[in-house]
Amino acid sequence: MGLTVSQLAASVALAFVVSILCIFGLNNYVLMCLRIKVCRYMRARREMRELxxxxxxxxxxxxxxxxxxxxxxxxxxxxxxxxxxxxxxxxxxxxxxxxxxxxxxxxxxxxxxxxxxxxxxxxxxxxxxxxxxxxxxxxxxxxxxxxxxxxxxxxxxxxxxxxxxxxxxxxxxxxxxxxxxxxxxxxxxxxxxxxxxxxxxxxxxxxxxxxxxxxxxxxxxxxxxxxxxxxxxxxxxxxxxxxxxxxxxxxxxxxxxxxxxxxxxxPPSYFSAVIRFKRHIKGSLQNLIKHWWPIIRHKSLSLSGKIEALMQLAYSLVYPLGLLCLALTLLVYIIIPGAAIDGFWHSITGFVCSFIILISLPSVALIISPIPSFLIILLILAFALILFPKLKEIARRIKWANHEVIFGLLLVWYDNILNCLSPIAEILLGREGEWIPTERSLRRTPLNRSKKIREITLRILASCALTLFFFVNAISIKNFSLNSLGLLLLAGFWLCSAYLIIRN
Missing domain, CATH: 3.90.550.10 (Spore Coat Polysaccharide Biosynthesis Protein SpsA; Chain A)
Known part of the structure; x- marks a missing residue:
């Protein structure tokens, strides 16, 4: 079945935004390779020099x-x-x-x-x-x-x-x-x-x-x-x-x-972490606005140096881009039949695309193509455990390779889609915003009750809106796609973050 002009435009726009997000994600692998490359350099400095x-x-x-x-x-x-x-x-x-x-x-x-x-x-x-x-x-x-x-x-x-x-x-x-x-x-x-x-x-x-x-x-x-x-x-x-x-x-x-x-x-509590994330998002974007042109014009920086300098400042853009990706995904579910969407994602081409997105930014893959993404994860885990029986034992030694930290990383990424809203609004409106010190374990900051309620309300409303869209699109419009289950996953994470803020 061919796509109409509007359907094609929405699909191309979504693919374009996902491609930009993948560039940010794949750059992480470049940085990891650079880290391995400089390990010898760092080891050479381990011996304390005489003062x-x-x-x-x-x-x-x-x-x-x-x-x-x-x-x-x-x-x-x-x-x-x-x-x-x-x-x-x-x-x-x-x-x-x-x-x-x-x-x-x-x-x-x-x-x-x-x-x-x-x-x-x-x-x-x-x-x-x-x-x-x-x-x-x-x-x-x-x-x-x-x-x-x-x-x-x-x-x-x-x-x-x-x-x-x-x-x-x-x-x-x-x-x-x-x-x-x-x-x-x-x-x-x-x-x-x-x-x-x-x-x-x-x-x-x-x-x-x-x-x-x-x-x-x-x-x-x-x-x-x-x-x-x-x-x-x-x-x-x-x-x-x-x-x-x-x-x-x-x-x-x-x-x-x-x-x-x-x-x-x-930060010892999630609410204090949210405040810190907002400060980091706003600060990096402000510095991108301030330094992008001097970086480009700088004569001593190599091309790769300029790209990485800009990427470091621009990384916070992945969160508004993630929000845009979500909006385009919702639009695609409205104007393209669910059978056509699933037909693409469940094809060989769809699985290849899902794999690329999954290794670039897993959080994005789990929203837009959850079915092939979960199947790919299960297949990789099954083959890894069969071919490398000691992999489970090795994974225990890696501090982030456990379900709690992986859950936490997904939670933070999805939550920053909402956390980026107020920093971007402050930048666009020219508002300075309040500089709030980070909470410490031994110094619990008195909570700003109104701010806490706003953060909880935002997450609950966003979660309810996604859930409502899912059921309306599936029942009333009769345009159900299996991959729209990714919306419920995102809604669930937002509810979890609301719960963590309530618990403090």
């Missing part, structure tokens, strides 16, 4: 109402393996609670080792706080930490010698590990996501001399480099990504050092 001289280092921390964890941070900094007269700790405090008194107590005990600067207004948020810290710092190198950071004692000795070897090195990002990773399936999922973006990607970009990001803490800057680009900018909500791109586009080098280790917490 012949100890330049002065300032440890900077921006604090906002985090008294329950700031003690752990300061004690960690005081115990670092570095000459006591060669580092200082500068804390910029915007707090409005008992944190002020805790910090004053530390300043009285350790001044001038620890200096506390209190601000009455949160001008510029974290970027403004770090600029204020820079004015009051005397270090040649600046180590930026968050309130939940915990340093390994040898952090500075692992990183500082590399600065002394290369005068153009402006930034070192250390490796991040997670203090509360094993608390639940949710924290394991969030830790895996953090590992992917904070460690694997940065190691790949660094090893291949591409533009890498800074994840906001656990990194050291050369003061000259910061001053060269005018300090921290507050025109984006992700000042960390902005400063890293600004430095490297100005000619400074950045390096990921796997042996310079610090610890952080992942």
């Amino acid at each position: 012949k001289e100890c330049p002065f280092v300032t440890i900077q921390v921006a604090i906002y109402n985090e008294g329950n964890i700031v003690t752990r941070l300061l004690e960690s900094c005081l115990k670092i393996d570095y000459p006591a007269d060669k580092f200082e700790i500068v804390v910029i405090d915007d707090s409005t609670d008992e944190t002020i008194n805790i910090l004053k107590d530390y300043e009285e005990r350790y001044y001038p080792k620890i200096k506390i600067i209190h601000r009455d207004r949160r001008a510029g948020h974290k970027a403004g706080a770090l600029n204020e810290a820079l004015k009051n710092s005397k270090g040649e190198f600046i180590l930026v930490l968050d309130a939940d950071s915990v340093l390994k004692p040898d952090f500075l000795k692992r990183a500082i010698p590399l600065f002394l070897e290369d005068e153009k090195l402006g930034l070192i990002q250390g490796k991040l590990k997670h203090l509360n990773e094993e608390e639940s399936w949710l924290t394991r999922t969030l830790a895996f996501i953090s590992d992917w973006f904070s460690n694997l990607l940065q190691a790949s970009f660094s090893g291949c001399r591409m533009v890498m990001g800074f994840v906001g803490h656990g990194g050291i800057f050369r003061r000259k480099a910061l001053e060269d680009i005018g300090g921290w900018m507050s025109d984006t909500i992700s000042e960390d990504l902005d400063i890293a791109y600004g430095l490297q586009l100005k000619g400074w080098k950045a390096l990921y050092v796997e042996d310079a280790i610090s610890f952080e917490e992942v």
Whole structure:
């Protein structure tokens, strides 16, 4: 049966959007290959270099109402393996609670080792706080930490010698590990996501001399480099990504050092994770808008370097593209007979397309072609277990290869389709939005009840709308497609995320 012009147009539009999503997904394999390629390079740096001289280092921390964890941070900094007269700790405090008194107590005990600067207004948020810290710092190198950071004692000795070897090195990002990773399936999922973006990607970009990001803490800057680009900018909500791109586009080098280790917490509740995801989505898109043209015009970057630099900033576009993919899928179900849709997906061509989408972005494949996707997954698992009997035992050693983390990864991806709505609206309307600190295990942020209700309502309404569409399309229009069951899968994940927000 031939397709009409409108049916063909809808099908081509859906195929085009899915192709773009697949490009983002397949690029992940490129980055994994780059990571393997640079493993030898990283291993070559494992031997600690001798620190012949100890330049002065300032440890900077921006604090906002985090008294329950700031003690752990300061004690960690005081115990670092570095000459006591060669580092200082500068804390910029915007707090409005008992944190002020805790910090004053530390300043009285350790001044001038620890200096506390209190601000009455949160001008510029974290970027403004770090600029204020820079004015009051005397270090040649600046180590930026968050309130939940915990340093390994040898952090500075692992990183500082590399600065002394290369005068153009402006930034070192250390490796991040997670203090509360094993608390639940949710924290394991969030830790895996953090590992992917904070460690694997940065190691790949660094090893291949591409533009890498800074994840906001656990990194050291050369003061000259910061001053060269005018300090921290507050025109984006992700000042960390902005400063890293600004430095490297100005000619400074950045390096990921796997042996310079610090610890952080992942969000302990799903609602706090949602707030963080929204901030990351908005920040990366703001930086894409700010840096895309300087990246393209940059003379020193290779073509592959430019592509990866843009892809890193543009990755958050997969979520609005996922929403567009869903809208086009609904349109296809309305205007094309279900038998024709199933006829394509259940053909050899359909199975090949499903396989390509499945290995690129499984979350997309499970929405638009769930039947062939599930069959492919079952066949692969069956053959793998028959041909490689010890595969199950190997999988147990891989922290993400269990059903809980896989479920969590799908949940986060599907939920970010909704999470991207408000950040994109704020960017289009020119609204600054509220900078909300990430919740910590020892510091539970008082919940904004109205925001929580909005998030729950959005997910319940979106889930009900998809479910209603499925049954109306199947019963009233009599246009049922087996593959439309993917809509119910998505609706189910949105209900799960609503439940997690309710539970907090």
